Amino acid sequence: MTLLNGSVIPLQNPYGEDKVHEACGLFGVIDTSKERFSAYEPVKAMENMRERGNGLGAGFAVYGLYPEHRDEYALHVMYLDREAKDRAENLIGKYLEVSHAEEIPTDDRVQVVDPPIMWRYFATPKKSLLKDMDGDEYLRETVMRINTAVGGAFVFSSGKDMGVFKGVGYPEDLADYFMLRDYRGYMWLGHTRFPTNTPGWWGGAHPFNILDWSVVHNGELSSYGANRRYLEMFGYKCTMKTDTEVMAYTFDLLARRQKLPLDIVAKILAPPLWMEVDQMPGEERRLYTALRQCYGSLLMNGPFTVIVAHHGEMIGLTDRLKLRPLSAAVKGSRVYMASEEAAIRVLCRDPERIWRPKGGEPVVGRIKALEVVREVAV
Amino acid sequence: MKSFMLPEFSVQRDYERCISCQVCVNQCTYDVHYYDEEDDQVKSREENCVGCLRCATLCPTKALKIIPNPASFRENDHWTRESIQAVKMQAESGGVILTGMGCDKPQYTYWDRIVLNASQVTNPSIDPLREPMEIRTFLGKKPKELSILAGSGYYSLRTELSPQLRLETPIMFTAISYGAVSFNVHESLARAAMDSGTYFNTGEGGLDKRLYRYGRHAIVQVASGRFGVDPDYLEVGAAVEIKIGQGAKPGIGGHLPGEKVSRDISRTRMIPQGTDALSPAPQHDIYSIEDLSQLIHAIKEATGYAKPVSVKIAAVHNSAAIASGMVRAGADIIALDGIRGSTGAAPKIIRDNVGIPIELALASVDRRLREEGIRNEASVVVAGGIRNSADVVKAIALGADAVYIGTAALIAIGCTVCQKCYTGKCPWGIATTDPWISKRVNPAIASKRLSNLLRAWSLEIKEMMGGMGVNSIESLRGNREMLRGVGLTDRELEILGIRHAGE
Numbered sequence: 001m002t003l004l005n006g007s008v009i010p011l012q013n014p015y016g017e018d019k020v021h022e023a024c025g026l027f028g029v030i031d032t033s034k035e036r037f038s039a040y041e042p043v044k045a046m047e048n049m050r051e052r053g054n055g056l057g058a059g060f061a062v063y064g065l066y067p068e069h070r071d072e073y074a075l076h077v078m079y080l081d082r083e084a085k086d087r088a089e090n091l092i093g094k095y096l097e098v099s100h101a102e103e104i105p106t107d108d109r110v111q112v113v114d115p116p117i118m119w120r121y122f123a124t125p126k127k128s129l130l131k132d133m134d135g136d137e138y139l140r141e142t143v144m145r146i147n148t149a150v151g152g153a154f155v156f157s158s159g160k161d162m163g164v165f166k167g168v169g170y171p172e173d174l175a176d177y178f179m180l181r182d183y184r185g186y187m188w189l190g191h192t193r194f195p196t197n198t199p200g201w202w203g204g205a206h207p208f209n210i211l212d213w214s215v216v217h218n219g220e221l222s223s224y225g226a227n228r229r230y231l232e233m234f235g236y237k238c239t240m241k242t243d244t245e246v247m248a249y250t251f252d253l254l255a256r257r258q259k260l261p262l263d264i265v266a267k268i269l270a271p272p273l274w275m276e277v278d279q280m281p282g283e284e285r286r287l288y289t290a291l292r293q294c295y296g297s298l299l300m301n302g303p304f305t306v307i308v309a310h311h312g313e314m315i316g317l318t319d320r321l322k323l324r325p326l327s328a329a330v331k332g333s334r335v336y337m338a339s340e341e342a343a344i345r346v347l348c349r350d351p352e353r354i355w356r357p358k359g360g361e362p363v364v365g366r367i368k369a370l371e372v373v374r375e376v377a378v
Numbered sequence: 379m380k381s382f383m384l385p386e387f388s389v390q391r392d393y394e395r396c397i398s399c400q401v402c403v404n405q406c407t408y409d410v411h412y413y414d415e416e417d418d419q420v421k422s423r424e425e426n427c428v429g430c431l432r433c434a435t436l437c438p439t440k441a442l443k444i445i446p447n448p449a450s451f452r453e454n455d456h457w458t459r460e461s462i463q464a465v466k467m468q469a470e471s472g473g474v475i476l477t478g479m480g481c482d483k484p485q486y487t488y489w490d491r492i493v494l495n496a497s498q499v500t501n502p503s504i505d506p507l508r509e510p511m512e513i514r515t516f517l518g519k520k521p522k523e524l525s526i527l528a529g530s531g532y533y534s535l536r537t538e539l540s541p542q543l544r545l546e547t548p549i550m551f552t553a554i555s556y557g558a559v560s561f562n563v564h565e566s567l568a569r570a571a572m573d574s575g576t577y578f579n580t581g582e583g584g585l586d587k588r589l590y591r592y593g594r595h596a597i598v599q600v601a602s603g604r605f606g607v608d609p610d611y612l613e614v615g616a617a618v619e620i621k622i623g624q625g626a627k628p629g630i631g632g633h634l635p636g637e638k639v640s641r642d643i644s645r646t647r648m649i650p651q652g653t654d655a656l657s658p659a660p661q662h663d664i665y666s667i668e669d670l671s672q673l674i675h676a677i678k679e680a681t682g683y684a685k686p687v688s689v690k691i692a693a694v695h696n697s698a699a700i701a702s703g704m705v706r707a708g709a710d711i712i713a714l715d716g717i718r719g720s721t722g723a724a725p726k727i728i729r730d731n732v733g734i735p736i737e738l739a740l741a742s743v744d745r746r747l748r749e750e751g752i753r754n755e756a757s758v759v760v761a762g763g764i765r766n767s768a769d770v771v772k773a774i775a776l777g778a779d780a781v782y783i784g785t786a787a788l789i790a791i792g793c794t795v796c797q798k799c800y801t802g803k804c805p806w807g808i809a810t811t812d813p814w815i816s817k818r819v820n821p822a823i824a825s826k827r828l829s830n831l832l833r834a835w836s837l838e839i840k841e842m843m844g845g846m847g848v849n850s851i852e853s854l855r856g857n858r859e860m861l862r863g864v865g866l867t868d869r870e871l872e873i874l875g876i877r878h879a880g881e
Binding site for chain 2: 222229232233234261271273274286287290292294296297301302303323
């Protein structure tokens with residue numbers, strides 16, 4: 001066990017240190033004035049939550065990453081072998097106009113297990129095929145096509161001016177592997193994983209991403225089957241073998257496609273109890289009743305903490321019983337969210353405000369106007 | 379003609395206990411028991427016995443035992459007692475064999491080959507005694523998305539949802555017509571539905587004016603005979619259900635004999651007293667899906683678009699395609715009635731051989747509607763052999779929004795599933811219109827028994843949900859990950875959309 005000042009307390013267990021403690025570690029930080037900063041803070045925070053992972057998966061999402069390619073989709077793709085890359089690039093070439101492609105730089109001196117081949121592509125939809133279609137929707141379909149049709153190829157990041165870096169390992173090792181110290185962004189997500197349901201594989205690490213939506217998640221969705229089958233009605237195909245995927249697609253469906261405000265999305269994922277709704281004044285009751293009637297299948301049941309980001313906005317949320325932890329803090333222009341207060345305290349000793357939000361109560365960090373939404377007032 | 383049939387039951391009276399009080403004589407409506415003055419003994423004609431157990435239940439000294447006749451035919455696995463008896467009966471009568479209640483054959487029950495999940499370690503189970511557990515359910519068409527107006531610091535809803543039924547528990551009382559059952563039974567169902575925050579279905583025999591006060595908890599049925607349908611009837615119900623078919627007798631109409639059409643029933647059904655009430659097999663204004671669409675919209679027009687319209691069909695081979703058509707025709711609720719669905723009277727051969735198990739129909743209808751992206755356009759309610767809360771939970775996990783119960787409700791108020799409803803002489807006062815017998819159901823007590831049943835099942839549903847780690851019924855609906863099959867073939871698993879236990 002490491003204390004904040006670096007001193008170490010020996011464990012009291014006389015039978016060795018082989019007991020693993022279950023949990024996932026989540027971290028998010030946004031600079032609300034949109035100033036870009038380095039990986040130093042997010043990596044340090046993640047390092048401080050090392051206990052919450054077991055080295056079987058970790059990753060980061062960085063927003064404001066590729067300003068020089070601001071208007072192009074940045075596709076990060078992992079390939080299990082060279083043939084998969086050839087097949088996928090055929091498909092990419094068919095549907096997308098690629099302005100630049102390169103292997104994602106890595107530091108091969110860092111020891112990681114079985115890294116796949118990873119490339120990034122800066123691309124736009126082919127005009128001739130796009131026609132009247134919405135560019136985002138076109139790209140979503142293309143990503144789904146690559147992930148399901150190619151075999152051995154996974155697009156794990158597909159937003160503009162942002163990127164996901166993830167794999168099997170501890171977060172600080174992966175940060176070194178991907179040389180994150182060379183990158184800057186105004187918003188960072190971090191995740192360390194303790195996989196239970198799915199094997200520790202590179203594609204299964206967090207953050208999960210679709211377009212500019214990224215999700216880091218701790219928990220297990222008991223409602224997975226209901227959520228997945230509802231999303232399938234809207235053309236989402238769950239290929240990543242994990243319930244976190246449905247989180248990402250839910251945000252994509254509700255916030256991007258249906259343009260619902262994030263705090264409303266939070267109330268769909270973790271709605272107030274009927275006994276609370278029944279006490280609300282007429283108009284508000286009508287709203288919350290309709291949300292539940294219409295989107296009940298997207299209620300996320302079971303223990304979870306989730307931090308979701310897209311350009312300009314980050315939201316932290318727990319299940320309505322708060323079966324997983326979340327802390328939040330504000331210091332200057334930065335808003336922090338993390339599984340453990342310790343991960344925030346290691347970065348700023350004296351935050352202006354630090355608190356543990358109630359179950360089902362979203363915390364939203366937005367650029368410029370910082371808002372902390374406690375209740376959606378009607 | 380000498381009858382070659384053997385009595386189905388043996389009536390065993392313990393004369394050490396019998397005090398000749400004649401309760402059995404008074405209670406039996408089939409003239410089984412009689413008092414022999416010469417011997418000063420109560421005796422029995424056991425060939426009349428239907429095995430309803432009314433006498434054994436009410437005998438104050440427990441002197442009676444009704445047991446299946448041990449001196450039965452020499453049956454074998456192929457020629458069962460039932461099939462031998464049926465041939466003899468038809469050889470003597472030359473008629474169709476009638477029966478009541480649902481199919482009693484074991485091979486159609488899939489519920490017992492499906493098991494439920496529970497949380498261990500990675501996600502916690504939830505204790506319903508400590509945490510809220512929500513089973514409120516809404517039936518009706520849901521939009522694919524909501525439009526929400528964001529003001530400064532508030533949001534307001536711009537989408538107007540079409541009318542919904544609100545259920546405090548996902549269980550309703552299925553269509554049981556007035557005429558098939560007595561007024562007291564109808565009143566008991568109505569009162570229990572109101573007390574429990576759910577709905578009862580009037581069935582096809584209209585709704586007695588004295589029960590209009592329960593209209594907000596009634597689903598009023600419009601069937602092929604159009605009995606009791608007038609503007610007041612449509613207006614008073616919370617929803618209207620068009621009955622196309624019934625699980626117990628798909629493709630078959632109904633026949634309420636004239637002797638059951640008493641003054642009150644004649645008034646409610648709007649037919650002359652003493653005449654047979656014949657329900658044609660099809661609805662004669664529905665010969666195609668476009669005709670159904672017209673009737674749905676005619677009813678919506680007549681009721682000012684203020685209530686959901688349900689369409690009920692028997693589960694048959696093409697249910698999935700038919701259900702899809704029904705949704706596109708404008709139905710807000712699809713009611714599916716499986717092969718084990720019950721009835722007051724049906725030809726036995728139809729009841730036991732026509733239709734498909736509700737589990738398979740539900741699984742394929744739910745899948746089909748999702749594949750077509752229209753699952754939200756209508757709620758799915760299933761009926762036909764739901765026996766307990768586990769059946770309810772499994773139905774919801776397969777994809778149902780709610781269930782209808784019929785037989786279970788009648789059992790709650792006395793029915794012993796003797797299958798003789800069609801005689802009109804139900805000794806429990808349920809499937810009868812005889813004013814003297816029907817007094818045996820006291821609506822105050824019977825409605826309490828029904829409410830108790832719904833309460834008990836709701837508690838059990840919450841326990842099972844908590845075990846699975848979900849605290850809202852929506853997270854269970856269509857969540858087939860919660861189900862596993864035991865002893866099912868790959869094909870059956872594929873149709874049910876579930877994996878085998880151990881996978």
